[in-house]
Amino acid sequence: MAQHTVRGATTDADDRRGGWTPDIDTRLARLESPVRAVVDATLSSLTRSEPDQITIVPDIHYPFHPSTGMVSDPAVVGSLIGQFEDRTDADIAVAGATDEIIDVDRTAEYLGYPRLLERFDATTVDLADEQRTEAQREVDGWSTTVSVPDRLLESAVITVPTLRPTEAGPIAGGVRTLAEFVDSSGDDALAAVAATRAIDPPVSILDATVAYGSDPYAADALFAGATPAVDALGTSLLGRSITDDDVLSTAVGMTDNDKALSLSLEHVGPGDDVNLDAIRTRLEGGELPPTGDMHPAVTAAYRLYAGVSGDAVPPQLEH
Numbered sequence: 001m002a003q004h005t006v007r008g009a010t011t012d013a014d015d016r017r018g019g020w021t022p023d024i025d026t027r028l029a030r031l032e033s034p035v036r037a038v039v040d041a042t043l044s045s046l047t048r049s050e051p052d053q054i055t056i057v058p059d060i061h062y063p064f065h066p067s068t069g070m071v072s073d074p075a076v077v078g079s080l081i082g083q084f085e086d087r088t089d090a091d092i093a094v095a096g097a098t099d100e101i102i103d104v105d106r107t108a109e110y111l112g113y114p115r116l117l118e119r120f121d122a123t124t125v126d127l128a129d130e131q132r133t134e135a136q137r138e139v140d141g142w143s144t145t146v147s148v149p150d151r152l153l154e155s156a157v158i159t160v161p162t163l164r165p166t167e168a169g170p171i172a173g174g175v176r177t178l179a180e181f182v183d184s185s186g187d188d189a190l191a192a193v194a195a196t197r198a199i200d201p202p203v204s205i206l207d208a209t210v211a212y213g214s215d216p217y218a219a220d221a222l223f224a225g226a227t228p229a230v231d232a233l234g235t236s237l238l239g240r241s242i243t244d245d246d247v248l249s250t251a252v253g254m255t256d257n258d259k260a261l262s263l264s265l266e267h268v269g270p271g272d273d274v275n276l277d278a279i280r281t282r283l284e285g286g287e288l289p290p291t292g293d294m295h296p297a298v299t300a301a302y303r304l305y306a307g308v309s310g311d312a313v314p315p316q317l318e319h
Helices: 024-048 074-085 104-111 113-117 150-154 173-179 188-199 227-237 246-252 276-283 296-309
Strands: 004-010 053-058 091-096 122-126 132-139 142-149 156-160 203-208 221-225 263-268
Touching: 004 024, 004 227, 024 074, 024 203, 024 221, 053 074, 053 150, 074 091, 074 113, 074 156, 074 203, 091 104, 091 150, 104 113, 104 122, 113 122, 132 150, 132 188, 142 150, 142 188, 150 188, 156 173, 173 188, 173 203, 173 227, 173 246, 188 246, 203 227, 221 227, 227 246, 227 276
Parallel strands: 004 263, 053 091, 053 156, 091 122, 156 203
Antiparallel strands: 004 221, 132 142, 203 221
């Protein structure tokens, strides 16, 4: 894999005062400068191409409160949209997909997206309602076909995953985020990489303002770059090996432990440089709680959601 630069920026933790800042205006103001710092070069190039549509794909996979680090902070997404609105007239949407478990509109409502997007000329879109087109890409010597929502093929797509592992252990990341929206009858790892190559996001932003590694951690950092490179950096921060991850090792072309992925981190943004060692020390070895044994922060967040929405609290959270 060729060398890629991953830009990193610290967020201004002074406003945090030791805990989560619930006020959306405060978070938007705090994130405006670091978001601009990590994506400015990419946005300048992207907006010169005058895209008709821009689709932002954050983690909206479950109604967790953003303070848990399990979903992307909507304020990061809002700050990104604000950057676009200053530079483009493109149709901007925040995308998720309804499945048999999650209704994306209800989840987005809980996370505050409708109220947030009222500030901008942007909407939410449910990719489950989109027409699909088959796209074929060669991955690792295999021709792989994936069925992709048209919106993702026709838009400039920006993934905004949060820094967290999956239940199985590897990083969630931008590659796996996109894989959730495609259908394929082939190998899962090949399909995930084919989806990323077919959609071809110009940039992925890793939201590490609050990360998750056994419990929530305020890492107060953002990273941006090519999707596989950002996922590789996130994997390192979680203390994982890229070569143990079939999806990521295929995406970056790394097939054995003797190869090294060349990543350079350009420190930009306010405050001190991003302290990768401190983040890695805090997150290394962290994992999601086993099913039925939720972390207290996750349990509290879901109970809050249930109280607001009227949904029943799952039995495993009652114990």
